[in-house]
Amino acid sequence: MIGATIVHRTLARLCDYRGALIDRTYQINVGGNSVTGDQKILLEIGGKITQTPIGEFIDSMMMAHGEHRADGKEIVDLAQAGKMVRCFTIDDDFKTVMAEVYGLVRHLLDEELYEVKTSEGRKITVTKDHNVFKLNWDGKLEPVPVHELREEETYIAAPCSLHTGNAADNRTANLAPYLKELFARGVDSAGNIIIHNHPEIKIPVEFPLTDELLRVVGLWLADGSFDREGSANLEIACGNDEECVMCIERFVQPYHINYKIRGQAQVSVQLMSKTMAKIFKLCLGLGGNSYTKRVPGWVFGLSARQIALVLQGYLSGDGTVTGRQIRWTTASPGLAEDMRTLFLMVGINSGVLLEDYTSKNTTGSYKTALLYITHGIISSKDDFEAFADRVGFIQTDKTERALNVLAKLKRTGMHIIPKFELLRQWGIKSKSWDKLPTMRAHAVMRQLDKVTDDADRKKIFDICNGDTRFLKIKSIKKIPAKPQYVYDLSVPGSERFVCSDILVHNTDFLSMKELMRLESKKISKTKSVTSQLTQKIDPDNIYIGPSDFIPFLKNTKLAFIRIEGRMWADVPFSAEMRLEVDDKANSGGVVIDAIRAAKIGLDRKIGGALLSASAVLMKKPPVQYTDEVALRNLDEFINGKRER
Incomplete structure (x- = not known):
């Protein structure tokens, strides 16, 4: 048998036998789930x-x-x-x-x-x-x-898809905690914050999350910035797009805030209110530059309808229709991933890909230090349809182009599923069945009428049409080791x-909570290792960690072992190893040998503990021996030369 504690005690015994002094050692048995x-x-x-x-x-x-x-x-x-x-x-x-x-x-x-x-x-x-x-x-x-x-x-x-079931819109954001940062003098009787030197601006302390605001948030994530550090004005680079400018105008009008289109190219739309810029930055959490922008956490808590409005604003700024795809482009990989998650929250599946941009830095191309650019893509008919129905663009011409492409897309269910037994059983196959490990979902669905068993039919349907791809x-890619925390949840x-x-x-959290079991296993494993040493080791310098039962590992045990010590002339050494073993094979062999030893004891009418067998087979026997002595004693017991 080869178990974690057996390996550990053997290594300890080897070090001791070769005259090395062990200063510190540990063994941690883990499920590797982080x-x-x-x-x-x-x-x-x-x-x-x-x-x-x-x-x-x-x-x-x-x-x-x-x-x-x-x-x-x-x-x-x-x-x-x-x-x-x-x-x-x-x-x-x-x-x-x-x-x-x-x-x-x-x-x-x-x-x-x-x-x-x-x-x-x-x-x-x-x-x-x-x-x-x-x-x-x-x-x-x-x-x-x-x-x-x-x-x-x-x-x-x-x-x-990641539907939250949250159908109710979020109505307002409370600005009261930010009044000091907004340099507001208080709240007037109408519920508007009092802005120094700007009595004409009327911004409610319960700031409405209007449809136009959510579209503008999306536009800002695509093309927005603050024109300088500190209490800067908010700018969005959409001045050359009349429909996006009108969206901004509808947003600022109720608050009596002006805007202007500035710059030589007349592209930048600047909102003439430093207070509104602070609300966007401090209260709504919008920040970062083209390379670091992320979607603020509160956006993920909106209703699906409101999330679609943020996506509409963003796609109207960074997105377009190209070929038979809806595509958006950003220099922030994190923002692209956030957008993919938002699309999943409205039931739309999208891809994210990186384009190598080093080749773009040539004569005649836009000069940039970027190594790559990130694209988001929607291409399947189902997702295209959902985009047109639930999201769309602010711009009429982009919406019309999307609808024209949608009319040309014919196939649905193009996603791939791995082959499984029910397909073979019911004769659902493709021309490439013998060559490929997968089938197209639409090819499976076309043959679903072959299935006459209701339960099997439902199973195949769920795999093809569920929320899973x-x-x-x-x-x-391997990432070099460095000390860091890793994390996990328990979802029974x-x-x-x-x-x-x-x-x-x-992680199996319930077994992790069995502290008494953990402590008893720690004691038995520690004694099993220290029994092999002629030199005592300080208890603070030895740790033999207990094992967790983690269901997904089934009977696989993982152990990490380290020994630190000194050789001749106090020259330091260390040894590390990782062990992966099927624990049921170890346990099965031990149980069989224990039964055989017990049968010998019964045949000889011996009562009480069988010391020699226990010393070989158990981690915490009544008497601990070194492996050599324990094995010799067991052999003598089997051959009738030792009573027990």
């Missing part, structure tokens, strides 16, 4: 939807409610903290739903990470043993660790959640 802190996640916190870096959210919760576990991990039990948090997941019917988060997990890590990127441009950075999901032969979502993924071969699950892995029931628009597995 993502980096910069990964974005949509959460419902106290009834409000927001997008946040997972690390930023969990760090803030750890400060207020964190508990330290025996193996160094930190956790937050959300029930004990009195917090209701929900996240997106994909259920067994391939639908995206909101699920309650029970716990949060954080731990320090210093090892290589992996950036997994799909053909549609979605990407996530995770630990080597973190699981994403694929469609297995039984037609079910099956977790698969990152180290088993294959570029250009594996297809992983991701949502194609299966995206090919384009690249897997579904055991999975959506992070960075990809479905990933969660």
Whole structure:
């Protein structure tokens, strides 16, 4: 048998046998289930939807409610903290739903990470043993660790829509907390903030989230800036587009704010109110430059109708219709990813791709220091249709071009699904069945009449028409090790959640809470290792971490072992190893040998503990021996030379 503690005690014994003195050692058994802190996640916190870096959210919760576990991990039990948090997941019917988060997990890590990127441009950075999901032969979502993924071969699950069910519009934003920063002298009897030297400007302290405001927010994300640092005016580069200018005019008119079109090219539309600029910057969270802009978190909490208005404004600035695609372009990769998530929230699937821009820096081309530019793309008929119906453009000519392209698109259901048993069973095949691991969804749906069993028919339909897409892995990139926190959620029931628009597995939080079990396993594992040493080691310098049971790993155990010590003349040494083993094989072999030893004891009418067998087979026997002595004693017991 080869288990983590067996390997650890053998290494310890080897060091001791060769005359090395062990100063410090540890063994940590983990499930490898973590993502980096910069990964974005949509959460419902106290009834409000927001997008946040997972690390930023969990760090803030750890400060207020964190508990330290025996193996160094930190956790937050959300029930004990009195917090209701929900996240997106994909259920067994391939639908995206909101699920309650029970716990949060954080731990320090210093090892290589992996950036997994799909053909549609979605990407996530995770630990080597973190699981994403694929469609297995039984037609079910099956977790698969990152180290088993294959570029250009594996297809992983991701949502194609993220409906929150939030139908009610958000009406206002409260400016009261920002009055000091707005240099307001108070609020008048009509509920408007009192602006120094500008009595004509009427901005309600309960600032209305009007349709025109949301369109202007989108325009600003596309082409907006502040004309200088500090309390600058707000500018949007759309002065050459009459319909966008009229949208801005409809927005500012109720507040008695003027605007002007300035610059030699008459492109920049400047709002003549530093107060409104501060509202956009401080209250609405709009900031950054062309390379760093992101969608503010509050936008993700809007209704689907309101999100569509922000998208309309943004696409009217940065988007167009080209060929048979709706395409938008930005220098901010983060903004492109945010837009993809917003589109998912209105039920539209889009891709993100990077264009190499180094070749553009030539004579006659626009001079830029950019290495690449980011494009967002909508191309399928279904998504094109949804865009025209739910989003559209401010500009009439762009809308007409989109409708003309839509009329030429014929095929629907062009997305790919991996083949699974029910397709073979019911004779649903394509011409390339023997060559390719996938089929087009529309080809499957055309043959659905072959299926006469209602349950099988529903299963196939759900896979083809649910909220799940299966995206090919384009690249897997190693990221050099560095000390950093990694994070995870616990979502009992579904055991999975959506992070960075990809479905990933969660941690089994309930078993992590069994502190008594963790402590007892820590003691037994520690004694098993120290029993092999002739030299004592300070208890503060040895840590043998307990194992968690994590369902998606099934019977696989992962262990990380490190030994630090000194050789002759106090020359330091260190040894590290990573062990991955099927634990059921170890346990099965141990149980069989224990039964055999017990049968010998019964046949010989021996009562009490069998010391020799226990010393070989158990981590915490009544008497600990070195491996050599324990094995010799067991052999003597089997051959009748030792009583027990």
